[in-house]
Amino acid sequence: MTTTWVKSDRQKEREKLLKAQGRRSLSAATISTVVVVGLVVFGLLASPGWPRVRETFFSWDALVTALPDVLRGFLLNVGIFLIAEPIILVLGLGVALLRGLRSPVFFPLRALAALYTDVFRGIPVILLVYLVGFGVPALQLQGVPNDPVVLGTIALILSYTSFVAEVFRSGIDSIHPSQKAAARSLGLSHGKTMRYVVVPQAVRRVVPPLLNDFASLQKDTALVAMLGPLEALRQAQIHAAESFNYTPYVTAALLFVALTVPMARFTDHLAARAARQRGGAT
Amino acid sequence: MTLLTIDGVWKRYGEHDVLKGVDLTVDTHEVVCLIGASGSGKSTLLRCVNLLETVDDGAILLDDVEITDVRTDPDDVRKRIGIVFQAYNLFPHMTVLDNITLAPRKVHGVGRAQAEEQARELLTRFGLETKARDYPDRLSGGQQQRVAIIRAIATQPRLLLLDEVTSALDPTLVNEVLGVIRELKESGMTMILATHEMGFARDIADTVCFLADGVLLERGHPDQIFGAPQHPRTREFLSRT
Ligand SMILES: Nc1ncnc2c1ncn2[C@@H]1O[C@H](COP(=O)(O)OP(=O)(O)OP(=O)(O)O)[C@@H](O)[C@H]1O
Ligand SMILES: [Mg+2]
Numbered sequence: 337m338t339t340t341w342v343k344s345d346r347q348k349e350r351e352k353l354l355k356a357q358g359r360r361s362l363s364a365a366t367i368s369t370v371v372v373v374g375l376v377v378f379g380l381l382a383s384p385g386w387p388r389v390r391e392t393f394f395s396w397d398a399l400v401t402a403l404p405d406v407l408r409g410f411l412l413n414v415g416i417f418l419i420a421e422p423i424i425l426v427l428g429l430g431v432a433l434l435r436g437l438r439s440p441v442f443f444p445l446r447a448l449a450a451l452y453t454d455v456f457r458g459i460p461v462i463l464l465v466y467l468v469g470f471g472v473p474a475l476q477l478q479g480v481p482n483d484p485v486v487l488g489t490i491a492l493i494l495s496y497t498s499f500v501a502e503v504f505r506s507g508i509d510s511i512h513p514s515q516k517a518a519a520r521s522l523g524l525s526h527g528k529t530m531r532y533v534v535v536p537q538a539v540r541r542v543v544p545p546l547l548n549d550f551a552s553l554q555k556d557t558a559l560v561a562m563l564g565p566l567e568a569l570r571q572a573q574i575h576a577a578e579s580f581n582y583t584p585y586v587t588a589a590l591l592f593v594a595l596t597v598p599m600a601r602f603t604d605h606l607a608a609r610a611a612r613q614r615g616g617a618t
Numbered sequence: 619m620t621l622l623t624i625d626g627v628w629k630r631y632g633e634h635d636v637l638k639g640v641d642l643t644v645d646t647h648e649v650v651c652l653i654g655a656s657g658s659g660k661s662t663l664l665r666c667v668n669l670l671e672t673v674d675d676g677a678i679l680l681d682d683v684e685i686t687d688v689r690t691d692p693d694d695v696r697k698r699i700g701i702v703f704q705a706y707n708l709f710p711h712m713t714v715l716d717n718i719t720l721a722p723r724k725v726h727g728v729g730r731a732q733a734e735e736q737a738r739e740l741l742t743r744f745g746l747e748t749k750a751r752d753y754p755d756r757l758s759g760g761q762q763q764r765v766a767i768i769r770a771i772a773t774q775p776r777l778l779l780l781d782e783v784t785s786a787l788d789p790t791l792v793n794e795v796l797g798v799i800r801e802l803k804e805s806g807m808t809m810i811l812a813t814h815e816m817g818f819a820r821d822i823a824d825t826v827c828f829l830a831d832g833v834l835l836e837r838g839h840p841d842q843i844f845g846a847p848q849h850p851r852t853r854e855f856l857s858r859t
Contacts, residue, residue: 386628512704514707515709517670517703517709518703518708518709519702519709520667520670520692520693520696520699520771521670521696521719522721522725522769523693523694523696523697523721523725523726523772523773524693524695524720524721524725525693528724528725532720532724533709533720536711537709537710537711540711583642
């Protein structure tokens, strides 16, 4: 504490070398990126079918015409996602916690939760959208919604909750039993142990796989198109049918990508931060 | 005054009888050290007292009330008995302060401000006041174990169980943890310690108990146990350590 640090010549030399190394690897990365991108673009433009492909898939005029409608449809996709996701998180965690209850009193609940995850993880999402979207209105029950958007959203929730519940469950199982013992020995009940000690640690661990499921859900909102609502894919279909041009599909695809890419980078960022917090070990 | 009575406690894992009728009484303010070979059942006994294990026979009484009664609420008993394990005690997602205040706030209903003030007092008393906002992985092993002990006493338990709290530590860190235990003894805390630190046991214990073959073979004042052990098994054990 009393002596101040004066950088030694050895350290100065070391830092100079490090800087030079950094410059070298940066220029290497730049050159290789330019070369790879150049080759891909050249290969595409030089291919014999390119002019036709450009006309039917990448027509600027078709994009401009379709964009307002596709974008408006895409807002519906985003809306479905924003409503479904929080519900899925809450229900998924609930199902995972039910499966963790050990008391015999809860056997029926536990069995039901297990059955639910087994069945709904097995049904393809598109099938579930059909079953709920067309099956539920056919029952003609009082007070049950008939709106295809609502039914499609329910189908997505049913399917994704079963996946998210399994992600949460694996996170909960990965917390070392000594943490539970330490909490119980402080007098915390099972519920409080889960709430304050186990679940917070489990949730931190499963954030990357959860975000992965988010990205997947975000894409699958397009399946609601099967029931008729005018979301992005449906709007693109309409435009494509009118103009005999596939550019509207590319437009819709670009919109979906524009949303998933930031999410993927965010996932990477969180994963990297989690790794740093664990001190780089494991 | 008798605080804890262990009466004929029997514990079996599968076909293996670990405890075969252990009898022990602990008075208020008394410090009892459990010694014995690895696998002799020291940890098992402490876990039984804290109801982390159920006994297969016999009874344990705290303040003359049987806590091994099947109708007692284990959470209620654990509010009055603190335990610190060998390692992996602290909650890694909480700061030191939150680790210490969790049980006072969520189990004993103490307000946040008051709980934090008490926690800071304890941290200051044990020389850790600068660590309140740190996460456990930023602390040394000895500091972590001291925080674990502080956390266990923050709820003012009647009895503190310490299970080899120094055996996962570097020898240079052992003393700072032993210092905390010494300080707790001076403040009158009733404790049962399982330990391999014979010098420390001799120094701090009011009573030393030698556990072997599932029973307490010998119990007595540390000078007697370490100076003139009666039982040949005790003599043999002590000569090996
Ligand atoms: N959950 C368990 N299931 C089966 N056997 C167990 C269990 N816990 C402990 N044992 C056995 O009980 C015996 C006593 O273990 P215990 O941990 O109490 O010993 P110890 O005296 O604390 O030993 P050490 O000094 O090494 O900590 C050992 O033979 C151990 O294998
Ligand atoms: Mg042990």
